[in-house]
Amino acid sequence: MGGDIEPGEARAPLTLASIASRVGVSVNTVSRALRAPNTVRAELRREIAKAMEELNYVPNRLAGGLAGTRSDIVGVVVTSLYYSEFAAIIDTLQSSLLASNLQVMLANTRYDADQELKLVRSILSWRPAAVAIIGVDHHPKVSELLRASGVPIIEMWDIGGDIIDSAVGLDHQAVGAAQASHLIERGYKSLAFLGSVRENDARAQKRAKGMQQRVLAAGLQAVTMATKQESGHPDLGESLALDLLKRHPDIDGIVCNSDVIAFGVLRALAKIGKRVPEDIGVIGFGDSEASSCITPSLTTVRPDRENIGRLTAETALARINDGASRTVRVEWQLIERNSTRSV
Amino acid sequence: MGGDIEPGEARAPLTLASIASRVGVSVNTVSRALRAPNTVRAELRREIAKAMEELNYVPNRLAGGLAGTRSDIVGVVVTSLYYSEFAAIIDTLQSSLLASNLQVMLANTRYDADQELKLVRSILSWRPAAVAIIGVDHHPKVSELLRASGVPIIEMWDIGGDIIDSAVGLDHQAVGAAQASHLIERGYKSLAFLGSVRENDARAQKRAKGMQQRVLAAGLQAVTMATKQESGHPDLGESLALDLLKRHPDIDGIVCNSDVIAFGVLRALAKIGKRVPEDIGVIGFGDSEASSCITPSLTTVRPDRENIGRLTAETALARINDGASRTVRVEWQLIERNSTRSV
DNA sequence: TTGAAAGCGCTACCAA
DNA sequence: TTGGTAGCGCTTTCAA
Numbered sequence: 001m002g003g004d005i006e007p008g009e010a011r012a013p014l015t016l017a018s019i020a021s022r023v024g025v026s027v028n029t030v031s032r033a034l035r036a037p038n039t040v041r042a043e044l045r046r047e048i049a050k051a052m053e054e055l056n057y058v059p060n061r062l063a064g065g066l067a068g069t070r071s072d073i074v075g076v077v078v079t080s081l082y083y084s085e086f087a088a089i090i091d092t093l094q095s096s097l098l099a100s101n102l103q104v105m106l107a108n109t110r111y112d113a114d115q116e117l118k119l120v121r122s123i124l125s126w127r128p129a130a131v132a133i134i135g136v137d138h139h140p141k142v143s144e145l146l147r148a149s150g151v152p153i154i155e156m157w158d159i160g161g162d163i164i165d166s167a168v169g170l171d172h173q174a175v176g177a178a179q180a181s182h183l184i185e186r187g188y189k190s191l192a193f194l195g196s197v198r199e200n201d202a203r204a205q206k207r208a209k210g211m212q213q214r215v216l217a218a219g220l221q222a223v224t225m226a227t228k229q230e231s232g233h234p235d236l237g238e239s240l241a242l243d244l245l246k247r248h249p250d251i252d253g254i255v256c257n258s259d260v261i262a263f264g265v266l267r268a269l270a271k272i273g274k275r276v277p278e279d280i281g282v283i284g285f286g287d288s289e290a291s292s293c294i295t296p297s298l299t300t301v302r303p304d305r306e307n308i309g310r311l312t313a314e315t316a317l318a319r320i321n322d323g324a325s326r327t328v329r330v331e332w333q334l335i336e337r338n339s340t341r342s343v
Numbered sequence: 344m345g346g347d348i349e350p351g352e353a354r355a356p357l358t359l360a361s362i363a364s365r366v367g368v369s370v371n372t373v374s375r376a377l378r379a380p381n382t383v384r385a386e387l388r389r390e391i392a393k394a395m396e397e398l399n400y401v402p403n404r405l406a407g408g409l410a411g412t413r414s415d416i417v418g419v420v421v422t423s424l425y426y427s428e429f430a431a432i433i434d435t436l437q438s439s440l441l442a443s444n445l446q447v448m449l450a451n452t453r454y455d456a457d458q459e460l461k462l463v464r465s466i467l468s469w470r471p472a473a474v475a476i477i478g479v480d481h482h483p484k485v486s487e488l489l490r491a492s493g494v495p496i497i498e499m500w501d502i503g504g505d506i507i508d509s510a511v512g513l514d515h516q517a518v519g520a521a522q523a524s525h526l527i528e529r530g531y532k533s534l535a536f537l538g539s540v541r542e543n544d545a546r547a548q549k550r551a552k553g554m555q556q557r558v559l560a561a562g563l564q565a566v567t568m569a570t571k572q573e574s575g576h577p578d579l580g581e582s583l584a585l586d587l588l589k590r591h592p593d594i595d596g597i598v599c600n601s602d603v604i605a606f607g608v609l610r611a612l613a614k615i616g617k618r619v620p621e622d623i624g625v626i627g628f629g630d631s632e633a634s635s636c637i638t639p640s641l642t643t644v645r646p647d648r649e650n651i652g653r654l655t656a657e658t659a660l661a662r663i664n665d666g667a668s669r670t671v672r673v674e675w676q677l678i679e680r681n682s683t684r685s686v
Numbered sequence: 687t688t689g690a691a692a693g694c695g696c697t698a699c700c701a702a
Numbered sequence: 703t704t705g706g707t708a709g710c711g712c713t714t715t716c717a718a
Contacts, residue, residue: 015695026705031697041703056491061468062414063695065405066710081434082427091424094451103465106449108437122446125404148399234636263636290633293577293606358711369689374713384687406711409694
């Protein structure tokens with residue numbers, strides 16, 4: 001290879017025209033050989049395929065997207081890549097879309113509303129076939145832009161609120177209520193919500209709210225909040241827990257915003273000699289892989305994450321093909337382990 | 344908004360021409376106002392900006408990329424999204440690129456070589472400004488395609504082998520040797536390498552090889568391998584460990600391919616009453632967040648992952664701007680905790 | 687400082 | 703079953 005190209009020189013990429021002239025047909029026949037193979041004579045089709053193979057032709061999808069009606073890009077906007085939940089969602093979403101030749105364009109807002117606006121604008125500038133975005137609580141301008149774009153929008157992870165087009169997610173408030181119920185039923189009386197909660201983590205706030213309501217309904221005292229904006233890490237869980245128990249020594253049940261935070265909480269409790277689950281019950285969120293391996297193993301909530309990615313892909317495809325918009329409630333289960341008493 | 348558009352109807356997106364006619368200038372003045380602002384009168388520039396703001400104009404980057412020379416897309420090809428290492432790399436990479444208005448297009452091969460080829464082809468069809476890809480061991484056609492594309496290629500995570508253009512990563516063989524040394528120095532005598540190792544996980548194979556060589560150099564018996572192709576999960580670690588010790592009861596040192604696998608190994612050892620680190624030493628790879636929280640806390644290797652993303656972005660930018668190609672060795676450290684004896 | 691015109695590589699429509 | 707022709711929305715000369 002290389003031929004008369006200078007070594008290291010970027011050769012001008014091949015075009016459909018290069019293939020066409022080599023095979024001796026028009027550009028447009030080559031295009032159809034790719035896009036609508038059955039409108040091209042089989043023999044010719046083979047010749048074209050052979051030429052493409054030999055020349056290592058790679059189509060220019062920028063041109064294709066511009067000329068055509070769709071761009072085969074699906075924009076995916078997440079708030080974090082560190083939560084294994086979101087990694088799992090992206091993983092299944094990407095591989096499900098691949099079957100339809102849709103490419104994922106990724107953006108990560110890191111829970112920053114201005115970043116979200118900038119990124120959504122950027123994503124839309126690629127004229128995506130669809131956009132999948134974490135959450136239903138957006139920068140107002142984001143909702144406006146998405147709505148006005150005419151592009152199918154799938155909101156993921158949360159279904160509690162105004163939905164732009166379609167959504168696939170959990171009812172986080174119900175999760176929070178279930179976490180509280182679990183602790184209350186096991187005799188814990190003074191509950192706290194603890195974790196890394198960013199200003200724009202509406203899901204965490206919904207879980208805390210669901211918990212709060214359940215606690216009040218049970219006639220117990222209000223939930224104590226112990227949260228910080230910095231990112232989630234066991235060290236943060238440890239320091240929040242130590243601080244919490246210093247201020248509120250009566251706390252005997254802790255709902256954590258994530259399993260990773262819970263790991264730090266358990267470490268803190270071990271250090272100060274509190275027994276789990278006897279003295280204090282701890283419950284996480286997310287069912288991280290390590291949660292069944294720590295001591296004590298962590299009671300937590302497991303969202304059906306693989307399904308979120310898959311269902312989002314399905315919904316996106318349906319919408320792209322003019323299907324109706326829809327809201328899909330994804331299942332989750334409370335996994336009882338040894339960090340909370342058994343009934 | 345809406346005007347004479349049917350509700351729910353996707354309005355045709357605005358173009359530069361819409362802005363131009365509204366302001367009463369030519370298309371190309373508007374284009375220059377965006378691309379080379381100082382060639383446009385300040386007042387006019389403001390009017391144009393105002394019109395764009397009011398009409399919610401979103402540029403069409405497909406058109407821009409086609410007409411221009413670059414596409415502002417950076418293709419990112421990973422082998423998995425589940426390893427938090429790769430999530431961390433993507434996170435920093437994406438946010439570093441954002442500053443230069445480069446957008447990440449994501450592809451996930453799931454350790455499948457055919458998938459890799461398909462995805463790389465697909466990525467190249469977007470005429471990316473650069474491609475960042477995990478590993479240096481690719482499907483031969485992949486290397487050929489990448490090399491021939493003329494696009495700057497940054498190989499990430501591994502630097503042990505033939506590099507297409509530039510690389511930012513670790514010397515995995517050295518890591519494996521260090522893991523073995525750590526165990527040998529602490530008196531462990533019969534070592535095993537254990538984990539989920541996919542056929543195309545060349546990095547794991549390099550670590551195993553480095554370990555092997557170190558063990559032979561110490562005059563100890565060869566490393567016992569206990570691996571499976573299925574994906575990494577504590578349950579796999581547990582079953583591999585149980586199996587390993589049934590076949591080789593003399594094993595007293597286990598190097599795991601990932602921390603997550605190590606979690607399962609520790610669980611297995613607890614179940615069969617082996618004491619860690621007294622009877623058996625266990626060392627992981629990756630320094631997962633939970634590793635300092637399990638019991639016993641896990642000795643492991645921590646690659647400087649944030650730096651890989653950042654340095655990859657820097658290298659990509661440099662290459663895009665005609666800088667020289669380079670290979671960057673990224674640091675890592677062995678973190679000693681309680682799953683191996685102290686010296 | 688601005689505008690006119692040509693074209694990036696492809697798809698889509700219509701005619702052959 | 704094939705080819706001609708006209709754009710898609712932008713950038714990029716080159717002139718004015």
